[in-house]
Amino acid sequence: MxxxxxxxxxxxxxxxxxxxxxxxxxxxxxxxxxxxxxxxxxxxxxxxxxxxxxxxxxxxxxxxxxxxxxxxxxxxxxxAYDTTIKTYSWDQSDKFVKVFLTGLGDLSQVSPDQIVQQFTQHSVSIRINQVGDRNLLFNIHHTGQPIDPKQSYVKVKSDMISIYLAKIERGRQWPHLRASDEVTQKPIAPPKIDETADPSAGLMSMMKQMYEEGDDEMKQTIAKAWSEGQSKNSPF
Structure with a gap:
């Protein structure tokens, strides 16, 4: 496992x-x-x-x-069971984008060691363990604009979780919190994955399907990633 x-x-x-x-x-x-x-x-x-x-x-x-x-x-x-937080609000200043998570019950007993936070330049992952019988999860896989991971942080109050994302480009207004929010066309069905297959084989199958069904931009992206991966694995 x-x-x-x-x-x-x-x-x-x-x-x-x-x-x-x-x-x-x-x-x-x-x-x-x-x-x-x-x-x-x-x-x-x-x-x-x-x-x-x-x-x-x-x-x-x-x-x-x-x-x-x-x-x-x-x-x-x-x-405790994992609960993904899907409802949020957000605001921004010149320096920070602020995400507010509310309606989570009493958070007054949450200690710093219960909070697991991970920031990259384009992603956010927050996990707060053992809030009663729940582990609270919140993720942004790709932010609307790049952030400064070292200056970003989480603040837990008695009734709310606030996430402060430090802007790299101070003063620039974000039109969207998530990069995926910019997509306005019809949602795309995800590639089919055989859940009983070997995980690595499943990824290869998914990549193959995305390559075959994708446009030129998608094919170039996958080909570039594959080429870089092969270069890293080469002993020479």
Whole structure:
């Protein structure tokens, strides 16, 4: 199971690389859709792994008479499930784009070590663990404009989460928070993925389908990424 999680992460990195090379909004939207599918697959796989680990721990506790075993019985593991936050509002100043997440209940007991934040120049990933029986997730796979990861941060108040994205180009107004918001044409159906197939084979099949069905811009993007990947793997 751990190997599958690692494979999904590698597939996601490959798609993020493609997304960084893509120029057209339509191409970016297709890649963003597949990134979201991989995120969902990762969450489901990790949840199964966590369930298996909890079952083993509880099984060991039930057959032992040691003080550790009794302590586990007295303090059972509280399982939290992942909840992706889809509703938000946002505003901006000359220096920051501010994203506000509300309606999440009481957050007054959230401590800094529960917050996992990751910023890149074009993406945002926020995870707040063990908020009651939930892990709160919020992601932007490709921001509308580049941000400064070192100056971006998260602030949790009693009833709201505020995410501050530092603009690289200060004073520039963002027309969209997400790059995919710029897409106005009919939504594109994501490529079909065989969930029972080997993860690496699934990625290759998805890439092949995107290449065959894509326009010239999409084909050039995929060809460039493939060529760079082969160069990195070459021993010479």
């Amino acid at each position: 751990d190997a599958k999680l690692a494979q999904i992460r590698e597939d996601r990195e490959e798609l993020e690389h493609l997304l960084s090379l893509a120029q057209r909004a339509r191409v970016k939207d297709m890649l963003s859709i597949n990134l979201r599918k991989l995120d969902t697959e990762y969450i489901v796989t990790k949840e199964k792994l966590d369930q298996a680990q909890v079952a083993v721990t509880l099984g060991q506790a039930s057959v032992t008479n040691t003080p550790v075993g009794r302590q586990l019985d007295a303090n059972p593991v509280i399982k």
